[in-house]
Amino acid sequence: MYVVRxxxxxxxxxxxxxxxxxxxTIGIWVLVVMSSMANRINFIVDGGATYYxxxxxxxxxxxxAFGLGSTPMPLSVAxxxxxxxxxxxxxxxxxxxxxxxxxxxxxxxLPDFIVGAVADADQGREALQVRAAxxxxxxxxxxxxxxxxxxxDLARKFGKRAGxxxxxxxxxxxxxxxxxxxxxxxxxLAYIPLQAAQALLTADAPIxxxxxxxxxxxxxxxxxxxxxxxxxxxxxxxxxASVAQVGTLTGADFDREITSATEIFNAIVVGIGLISLxxxxxxxxxxxxMSVAERTREIGIKxxxxxxxxxxxxxxxxxxxxxxxxGGLLGLGLGALVVTVANELGRDSGNILFQLTAPTAVVALAxxxxxxxxxxxxxxxxxxxxxxxQALRYE
Numbered sequence: 001m002y003v004v005r006x007x008x009x010x011x012x013x014x015x016x017x018x019x020x021x022x023x024x025t026i027g028i029w030v031l032v033v034m035s036s037m038a039n040r041i042n043f044i045v046d047g048g049a050t051y052y053x054x055x056x057x058x059x060x061x062x063x064x065a066f067g068l069g070s071t072p073m074p075l076s077v078a079x080x081x082x083x084x085x086x087x088x089x090x091x092x093x094x095x096x097x098x099x100x101x102x103x104x105x106x107x108x109x110l111p112d113f114i115v116g117a118v119a120d121a122d123q124g125r126e127a128l129q130v131r132a133a134x135x136x137x138x139x140x141x142x143x144x145x146x147x148x149x150x151x152x153d154l155a156r157k158f159g160k161r162a163g164x165x166x167x168x169x170x171x172x173x174x175x176x177x178x179x180x181x182x183x184x185x186x187x188x189l190a191y192i193p194l195q196a197a198q199a200l201l202t203a204d205a206p207i208x209x210x211x212x213x214x215x216x217x218x219x220x221x222x223x224x225x226x227x228x229x230x231x232x233x234x235x236x237x238x239x240x241a242s243v244a245q246v247g248t249l250t251g252a253d254f255d256r257e258i259t260s261a262t263e264i265f266n267a268i269v270v271g272i273g274l275i276s277l278x279x280x281x282x283x284x285x286x287x288x289x290m291s292v293a294e295r296t297r298e299i300g301i302k303x304x305x306x307x308x309x310x311x312x313x314x315x316x317x318x319x320x321x322x323x324x325x326x327g328g329l330l331g332l333g334l335g336a337l338v339v340t341v342a343n344e345l346g347r348d349s350g351n352i353l354f355q356l357t358a359p360t361a362v363v364a365l366a367x368x369x370x371x372x373x374x375x376x377x378x379x380x381x382x383x384x385x386x387x388x389x390q391a392l393r394y395e
Contacts, residue, residue: 016287016290017287017323019283020283020284020286020287020323020327021323021326021327021330022327023279023280023283023327024276024280024283024284024323024324024326024327024328024331024368024371024372025327025328025330025331025334026331027275027276027279027280027327027331027368028276028327028328028330028331028332028335028364028367028368029330029331029332029334029335029338030272030276030335031269031272031273031276031331031335031364031367032331032332032334032335032336032339032356032360032361032364033335033338033339033354034268034269034272035269035360035363035364036335036339036354036355036356036357036360037265037353037354038262038265038266038269039354039355039356039357039360040183040352040353040354040355041262041265042262042266043183043184043355044183044184044185045258045259045262046184047128047182047183047184047185047186048184048185048254048258049251049254049255050127050128051127051128051185052249052250052251052253052254053127053128053251054125054127054225054226054232054251055125055126055127055223055224055225055226055232055250055251056223056224056226056232056235056236056239056248056249056250057221057222057223057224057248057249057250058077058081058221058222058223058224058239058243058246058247058248058249059071059073059220059221059222059246059247059249060072060073060220060245060246060247061245061246061247062245071220072201072218072219072220073218073219073220073245073246074217074218074219075092075216075217075218075219076217077219077222077243077246078090078091078092078219078222080242080243081222081224081239081242081243081246083242084235084238084239084242084243085238086226086227086230086234086235086238087224087225087226087227087235087239088125088225088226088227088228088230089121089122089123089125089224089225090222090223090224090225091117091118091121091122091222091223091224091225092117092118092194092219092222093115093116093117093194093197093219093220093221093222093223094114094115094116094117094194094197094198094200094201094218094219094220094221095113095114095115095116095220095221096113096114096116096169096197096200096201096220097111097112097113097114098111098112098113098114098154098168098169098190099111099112100169111188112154112157112188112189112190113188113189113190114168114169114189114190114192114197114200115189115190115191115192115197116191116192116193116194116195116196116197116198116200116201117191117194117197117223118140118143118193118194119137119138119139119140119142119193120139120140121140122223122225123225125225128186130179130180130182130186131179131180132149132177132178132179132180133152133178133179133180133181134155134161134162134177134178135149135162135163135175135176135177135178136149136162136176136177137149137177137191138176138177138191138192138193142176142193143193143194143195144193144195145174145193145196146171146172146173146174146192146196147173147174147175147176147192147193147196148166148168148173148174148175148176148190148191148192149175149176149177149178149179149190149191149192150166150175150177150178150179150190150191151178151179151182151186151187151188151189151190152178152179152180152181152182152186152187153181153187153188153347153352154187154188154189154190155175155178155179156347160175160178161175161178162175162176162177162178163175168190168192168200169200169203171196171199171200173192173196183352183355195216198216198218198219201218201219201220202218224239232250232251232252233250233252236248236249236250273367276367276371280324280327280368280371280372280375281371281374281375282375283375284320284323284324284371284372284375284376285375285376285378285379287320287323288316288319288320288375288376288379288380289378289379289382309385312380312383313377313380313381313383314380315380316376316379316380316383317373317376317377317380318373319376320372320373320375320376320377320379320380321369321370321372321373321376322372323372324368324369324370324371324372324373324375325365325368325369325372327368327372328364328365328367328368328369329365329368331364331368332361332364332365335356335364336356336361339354339356340356342354
């Protein structure tokens, strides 16, 4: 009965109520979409932070790509790094763009990469673990074979499953596995044995090959795992001081470069929420104030027959909160639709822009409901203060 009465009050001026609900809906819709984009960015950044945790990436000092070893260098660099005190495990690697013409990035996040390394060379020290959803991961025995394990997004993009074949840089590889989705960098990577990657790198660097460096002597970066208790920053400085023409990247460097950018984007999302608060709040205040004015005699009758001020306030606030909840539900639904459609349209190309989470949905609904309730406090207070006798005389 109480719910029916609230619905009746809200539908007395359907057009006005609808406009207020639409205003809140648009605000929550934008908030949901932007928050989902922020979630996606934060998830990618968290994955990157895990990847760079307790390790050092060493690449050529002239390498223009932040943290991505793309400039060829001799394998002997790994031996020099291994001799630096504090370096426990040194893993030579090759990284290549899957599409050489995609140097500017392949959508939202990093472009698709080919990564070559000897399997298990990290000796169990890698923090970012991946698992196979189909087939298997590479093993040391795969060295010398053209096999590949595809990230989830790459497998979907090219329509490949374990047992299929795929052409990487004009060389045919057998797909021996597909990774479970991680929603971060590994989804866009193709993992191949080191020797196969070195052969591809040689084709990319013919000058080095003719200078006496064979395919088995080329790499593009080295991952260094410090000894227990060794400070990664100290070891990174020691590597740069001991090995000529190399640059290092640590987890702290990654945080400094990336975290500040994500903080700016998160601040933008908060700003959008504040704008929604102001616009939606003013709309609710206006709607409920006009509703109270139109129901002055009704409120006077209720007060005259014994309704307390608290009950009057509660009724108005619940009506305002209901407007906020309705706008929140519509905004959440519209935002979820936009996020789902956009992700599906970009899934084949690997452009997954949004990640709508349960906490985001709950916060959006709570935000809209609380916004409505708070905005209804002033009209509710004015309604509760009405003198019953004067209210009954109101025309």
